[in-house]
Amino acid sequence: MTNESLVITGMGAVTPLGIGVQSYWDNLLRGVCGIDRISRFDCSALPVQIAAEVRDFVPEDHLEKSVLKSTSLFMQFALVAAKEALAQSALDVSRYAERVGIVFASAMGGISAISQTAQNFVLGKSKKVSPHFVPAVTSNMGAAEAAMLFGIKGPSLTVHTACSAGGDAMLTAALLLNSGMCDVVLVMAGESIVCDVAISSLAQAKALSRDNLNPKTTSRPFDLKRTGFVIGEGGGALVLETFDFARKRDGEILADLTGYANTLDAYHITAPHPEGLGAARCMELALARAHLSPSAIGYINAHGTSTVRGDVAETKALKRVFGAQMPPVSSLKGATGHLMGAGGITEVIACVQAIRQALLPPTINYEFFDPECDLDYIPNVARPAVIEAALSNTLGFGGQNSSIVVARHRDQE
Numbered sequence: 001m002t003n004e005s006l007v008i009t010g011m012g013a014v015t016p017l018g019i020g021v022q023s024y025w026d027n028l029l030r031g032v033c034g035i036d037r038i039s040r041f042d043c044s045a046l047p048v049q050i051a052a053e054v055r056d057f058v059p060e061d062h063l064e065k066s067v068l069k070s071t072s073l074f075m076q077f078a079l080v081a082a083k084e085a086l087a088q089s090a091l092d093v094s095r096y097a098e099r100v101g102i103v104f105a106s107a108m109g110g111i112s113a114i115s116q117t118a119q120n121f122v123l124g125k126s127k128k129v130s131p132h133f134v135p136a137v138t139s140n141m142g143a144a145e146a147a148m149l150f151g152i153k154g155p156s157l158t159v160h161t162a163c164s165a166g167g168d169a170m171l172t173a174a175l176l177l178n179s180g181m182c183d184v185v186l187v188m189a190g191e192s193i194v195c196d197v198a199i200s201s202l203a204q205a206k207a208l209s210r211d212n213l214n215p216k217t218t219s220r221p222f223d224l225k226r227t228g229f230v231i232g233e234g235g236g237a238l239v240l241e242t243f244d245f246a247r248k249r250d251g252e253i254l255a256d257l258t259g260y261a262n263t264l265d266a267y268h269i270t271a272p273h274p275e276g277l278g279a280a281r282c283m284e285l286a287l288a289r290a291h292l293s294p295s296a297i298g299y300i301n302a303h304g305t306s307t308v309r310g311d312v313a314e315t316k317a318l319k320r321v322f323g324a325q326m327p328p329v330s331s332l333k334g335a336t337g338h339l340m341g342a343g344g345i346t347e348v349i350a351c352v353q354a355i356r357q358a359l360l361p362p363t364i365n366y367e368f369f370d371p372e373c374d375l376d377y378i379p380n381v382a383r384p385a386v387i388e389a390a391l392s393n394t395l396g397f398g399g400q401n402s403s404i405v406v407a408r409h410r411d412q413e
Contacts, residue, residue: 006241007246008256009090009091009253011236012088015236015346016055021084021353028382033365034052035230050215063079074109075110081236086237088239089252100185101182103156105159105160105188106160106190108340109137113137139160155176159172159341162397163340163394163397163400164344165340166189166345167262167404170238170344171402186237187239207228208231209226209229209306211227220306222363223370225368226311227308228306233337254409258389259289259403261403265278268399272314275316276316276320280317280318280321281401282401283403286404297327297405298386299328299329300390300391300392301347301348301390302314303394326376329363330378331363332361332363344392344402347392348406354385355389358384359385362380363377389407390405
């Protein structure tokens with residue numbers, strides 16, 4: 001096991017704010033909200049009737065019919081993001097196929113397709129289940145489809161660590177690269193759980209906001225009047241490489257991946273530790289791996305889901321780690337909803353963009369101060385700031401914690 005310098009050379013995003021990194025980023029900076037009433041099915045009987053859907057996504061515009069018949073929406077989001085990331089990286093996959101790996105991430109995989117297929121079958125709307133059903137709902141098939149689509153022949157792993165899966169996929173990719181098993185890893189994540197089964201369960205768990213009348217302002221991270229998170233969907237992708245390999249092939253480096261860590265709270269199946277101890281330890285480990293002090297971080301992309309307990313616990317964790325050296329913090333989930341497994345990737349993309357474009361994305365819908373959440377959350381308006389490094393948190397059910405540190409590439413002006 002070595003400790004390679006790792007770099008990001010490609011990024012791709014499919015989000016409720018737009019398809020493609022530029023559209024996603026531009027709308028984040030503008031304060032656009034992608035949350036609205038659910039359009040995909042009749043939600044009138046559900047206690048929660050809003051979500052952040054990817055509304056302008058036409059799969060046929062992006063993928064061949066042969067791919068579509070054996071994939072469900074969460075994979076399709078990830079595959080389209082991966083196409084963008086690989087195109088930006090300008091990697092000749094065919095030349096290095098056996099040295100390119102894939103790590104695929106999702107929190108709940110094909111639950112939407114499972115729910116709909118089961119309903120149709122049980123209610124007699126369909127007498128048979130398609131032979132493509134199992135491949136379309138099994139998460140590792142997202143990596144398999146990517147391998148066939150792009151010609152990738154290296155190692156493949158699938159990560160299912162709840163809402164921290166996207167961050168943990170980056171950590172897993174780093175471990176593969178440091179092990180010498182490959183030179184490049186395509187990190188992919190996809191999520192689409194906008195279905196009655198998932199919504200009903202999360203609503204009964206009191207995790208979701210039920211403010212159906214005000215979808216554009218329902219998700220309000222760190223705000224005193226927050227009432228729960230809003231489901232989002234989408235996909236993200238990154239191309240990670242060792243620095244030596246990227247330099248050898250003359251790849252453009254967007255940022256360095258300098259720190260990564262994973263911890264467990266060992267506290268509760270859904271609630272975070274009230275003092276944020278596990279999350280704090282995770283951030284400390286990521287900073288240590290990055291060889292950075294807290295003062296070196298110029299921006300924190302918080303998990304910030306807009307839940308009453310979660311936002312307080314994360315605020316306490318941030319204070320424990322950064323203290324008086326606290327940088328500006330924002331959560332993107334007022335705009336995108338909670339992309340779950342995919343959010344770890346799309347939010348790291350926002351960190352890279354913040355470094356490269358000297359702009360910090362805002363926490364939208366922030367109106368009412370909560371004395372228990374008293375940090376600088378970059379309220380409502382993007383902020384110019386030249387930063388050298390950023391940290392992104394993703395925290396999941398089961399007490400899963402993931403922290404990622406990205407930094408300006410050392411040769412970058």
